[in-house]
Amino acid sequence: MTKLPRVVRKTAAVVSAVALSAPLLASGATAAGASTLRPAAQTTTLQVWTMETASSFTQLLQGFTKETGIKVQVEQVPWANVNDKLTTAVASGNGPDVVEVGLSELPSFVAAGALLNLKPYLKANPVLQDNHYLAAVSSKVTSPRGEDLSVPWVSDVRILFYRSDILKQAGISAPPKTWAQLFQDATKLAQRGTNQYGFYIPQWDSALPVELTWQAGGQVTGPNGKVTFNSAAFRAAVNFYTSFYKDKLVPTASDFDQTQGFISGAAPMLISGPYLAASINSEAPDLKGKWDVAPLPKDKDGTSLFAGSNMGIWYKSKNVAASLKLLDYLAKPSTQLQWFKLADELPTNTSALDAPSLISDPMVRVYVDQLRNAEPLPLAPQWNQISTDLLNSLNSIVLDGANEQATLSKLNTTVASLQH
Amino acid sequence: MSTSTIEAIAPSAPAVVTEGRPAEGPRPRRRRRVSLTPYLFISPTLICLVAFGVLPIAVAAVVSLTNMNISGLGNLANVHFIGLSNYRSLFSDPAFWESLRNTGLYVVVGVPSIIVGSLTIAIALNQSQSRFFRALRAFYFLPAITAIVAISLIWGYLYNDQFGLLNYLLSLVHVPPVEWLTSSLVAKFSVAFVAIWRASGLDIVIFLAGLQAIPADYYEAASIDGAGQLRQVFSITLPLLRFAIFFVLVTTLISWMQLFDEPYVLTAGGPVHATTSISLYIYQQGFSYNEFGFASAASMVLFAMIAVVTAVQLRARKRGASDNL
Secondary structure, eight states: OOHHHHHHHHHHHHHHHHHHHTTSOGGGOOOOSGGGOOOOOSSOEEEEEESSOHHHHHHHHHHHHHHHOOEEEEEEOOGGGHHHHHHHHHHHOOOOSEEEEETTTHHHHHHHTOBOOOGGGTTTOGGGSGGGBOGGGOHHHHSGGGOOOOEEEEEEEOEEEEOHHHHHHTTOOSOOOBHHHHHHHHHHHHTTOTTOOSOOOOTTOTHHHHHHHHHTTOOSBOTTSOBOOOSHHHHHHHHHHHHHHHTTOSOOOTTOOHHHHHHHTSSOEEEEOHHHHHHHHHHOGGGTTSOEEEOOOBSSOOOEEEEEEEEEEBTTOSOHHHHHHHHHHHHSHHHHHHHHHHHOOEEOBHHHHTOHHHHTSHHHHHHHHHHTTEEOOOOOTTHHHHHHHHHHHHHHHHHHOOOHHHHHHHHHHHHHHHTO | OHHHHHHHHTTTSOHHHHHHOGGGSHHHHHHHHHHHHHHHHHHHHHHHHIIIIIHHHHHHHHHTTBOOOHHHHHOGGGOOBOTTHHHHHHHTOHHHHHHHHHHHHHHHHHHHHHHHHHHHHHHHHTTOOSHHHHHHHHHHHHHHHSOHHHHHHHHHHHHOTTTOHHHHHHHHTTOOOOOTTTSHHHHHHHHHHHHHHHHHHHHHHHHHHHHHTSOHHHHHHHHHTTOOHHHHIIIIIHHHTHHHHHHHHHHHHHHHHTOOHHHHHHTTTOSTTTTOOHHHHHHIIIIISOOHHHHHHHHHHHHHHHHHHHHHHHHHHHHHHHHHO
């Protein structure tokens, strides 16, 4: 009896997706259907959509196929195309079995109803239960309405990168531990000459003002889960953020390249993730020993951003049992440690995070310690828009000299109306 | 015409009328059979136009009255008609007005530059058929066939504040660095320039084709009459290129009202909306924020604007043509 409405629903969704792209360009509509035709074979083949490099991920899953006899077909989805892929898959109904979801994309997947509720299966698959993971990404945080829609997979965190050689030349013996020290050191470092800065603020990064709010002892979400920017802590964060621009301690060009800036020494301190360490090592291997990482400087706290991605099962998957086996396999500490070796991505399973093989590296030690004091960005479906508005407001204050009071109150009105 | 008139009056008209004119009986029937043939010929185009042109626009018009978003896409039960609320919030969104202003600026700067620029280059290229000039023609066409991603990479590097070639060249003559893509005013023109550079190749080819269709006798006659180079351009070349110029004007105007690629790849619409065009605004609302209903409302507005502009142009063209005939 659900047949007719379903067909109607499908066509309506497809037609509206086509209609949207028609007045624009055809580029938005990428054909997702072709690759997802599932053969009715006896041996199960799981379709997996991931943002990881397909070749390494396939390599990781060889052990899984050996163990279970389940074949896995990996499709790599570039981060930039995740949303297109999601909308076409939801509109057409053709999706994978298992899908990797970045925390930033999670609200869209949840709003689309694209993920299967795993709650009924948790008893039989204990490794997927919350107590194996960091509290920052427990199902309470990542799934609204008491469901369990995804399981943590890899983690990523922001830490302070600093050029120890340049700091030493400026008479700074240790990386800053507090906001005050960060500002002081940045001031000192900016005095090195023209085009030499003390710190770097990425104008595209909405995480930084949020981290600063957490560090000032506040939140950007109210008790009802809605995003608000009117706490005293947020004002403190904005003051701190804008002070770097007021004293000309950071570059104003939006296309300032953070990797080049760090390697050249123009920006000898900045906040970024482990991926920056990888690009420094590959682009400037001889810089080794002249830079290091440290926990984020504290105000009241030193909370950082928890980024990373989760794994979920597509709501229309016909291979739920096999998909659960795959989730179990990916959740195992040994798999997550193998993945760190293959792809340099940090685990989410707490026993993997404690593994001596992982934290014997002093830099990884800093990442792992910081992970324990990190939170994800608000998982609100409108966060994409809100974060754009937040950045536009901050940038117009620091770059165009817009009135701070007026801009922030306008921001709060917009943010409230987006979540009405 | 006569068929439709008869059909129109037939229901209300008393039978006496038809009886009074028996000779007209068979004529409409034959006419109707004949008039079916042209429709048959255009039906493939017509079907495609309806399926891929009219229908999507109609659906977008309907969607623009709903709160369609990602959760509505997943479950149609979440979709509700909300009347003109999308249009109201669209018109009260300062970012929408800014994108309209930017698009206006792009059109005002871009369209005349392209027409004057590519016409001038085409006339210059038409001066000679030598191998060098033919190579130049290929050279001017290159931007049109280069992938936009490659273009954005190269221009991104040229424009870069820190290590860009343009600022390096400026530094050689002791000019302070220009914030090509990061100053909200300069960025508009930087983006427009790349779009002009990229779009002119095709128009140059169209103008060249038009130029080569002008018989050489006219120029010979004109020079015998003592007309100079400039006089010949204004009195022979331009009037005879009327059709090419009109075609380029219409297509360029429409494509600049829909400008998308260059701001998307060069600046992503920034800094702070400064280079966001109306198409990019729609794209961001629809495909980044998944606000399909809102984005449909914005695209209906763009559709209406383009329809009006095109209608005005066609009108003007028709009037111009009948004046000349």
